[in-house]
Amino acid sequence: MPPLTDLHARLDKALEITETASRISLTHFNGALEIVTKADASPVTIADQETERSIRDALQKAYPDDGLFGEEYGIEGLGKETVWVVDPIDGTRSFIAGVPLFGMLLAMTQGQKPLLGICRLPALGQVYAAARGMGATRNGTSIAVSDCRTIDDAMLFINEGEKIYADVPAVFARLMQAGRLRRLSYDCQPHALLAEGKIDAVVDYDLKPYDFLAMVPIIEEAGGVITDWQGMPLHFQSEGRVVSAATPELHAELIALLN
Structure with a gap:
């Protein structure tokens, strides 16, 4: 695992990159969208494509030696030690229907182990984030699961x-x-x-x-x-x-x- 200082810096950078990209999805939300059906029958919009392109371009600029795996633009360097995994709009069907519960997901893996994760809900103004050994947060405040056991x-x-x-x-x-x-x-x-x-x-x-x-x-x-x-x-x-x-x-x- 990378040093916590490096992981903290990468988390901060990932939060910055996804915040910028979330503005793209919000610009298209509730607007007129051209919808394309992919081979697996799932829908895709220009919002998915532009949002992922924004994230990928920013990651490639910041971390040119890392791999990328995205929903819309595929895999580059999956065999590399560090790979970023991108879902630009998690819940495209919700997005198309005007339901504000769609998300944006970004993970960083090393040796295929997820070390860092971000889940944004752009229409709700919420961001959940975590990195190994650093706890989890919602909008910067620490969060924890319930104690339900049955x-x-x-x-x-x-x-x-x-x-x-x-x-x-x-x-x-x-x-x-x-x-x-x-x-x-x-x-x-x-x-x-x-x-x-x-x-x-x-x-x-x-x-x-x-x-x-x-x-x-x-x-x-x-x-x-x-x-x-x-x-x-x-x-x-x-x-x-x-x-x-x-x-x-x-x-x-x-x-x-x-x-």
Whole structure:
């Protein structure tokens, strides 16, 4: 792991870069957008493309020896020791519909391990950030997960519920009976809410590395647990089934329920 002084400087730089890029997405939010459907049937807009280009250009200028992995413009130097992972608009469908819960995600990995993460919610004026050994913050104030230890007591958010229902209906049925309260949800904001202790668990599905790697340092530095559905650490090759929880005890119950 790099020295904390270097990691702190990189976190500050990443916050600066993503703040600048968030103004681009906000300029397009609620405006007229041309929407293109990608090969995987997901939508993309000029806002996604311009926002990622802003982040990539700034990272390449600041750290020319690092690799990049972005949703819209692909991979450059994935084999390098340090790789930045970019999702310019996490929740393009929400963005298109005028729902202000879309996010922006940026992670920095070394040896494929996420060391730094930023989750911005531009329309809400919120930014969650963390780096290894430095804790997690929301708008600069320290945050921590709840102390919920059982599913029966948990406020559970289920992301991509219709996909879970279609692909693994038995799991969906169990989830719909779990928790003290449950909500169907999408994208990165539920994981951010977990990191600051407002909810207790999130089950997510069909994600790409740029959808989850930034949340790993944020949730873990806030004291929580985030893994795949088998309880294994998340990395570039993870299949995209993700579960985050406030405590190890709650996480273990969720892993048992999912399997």
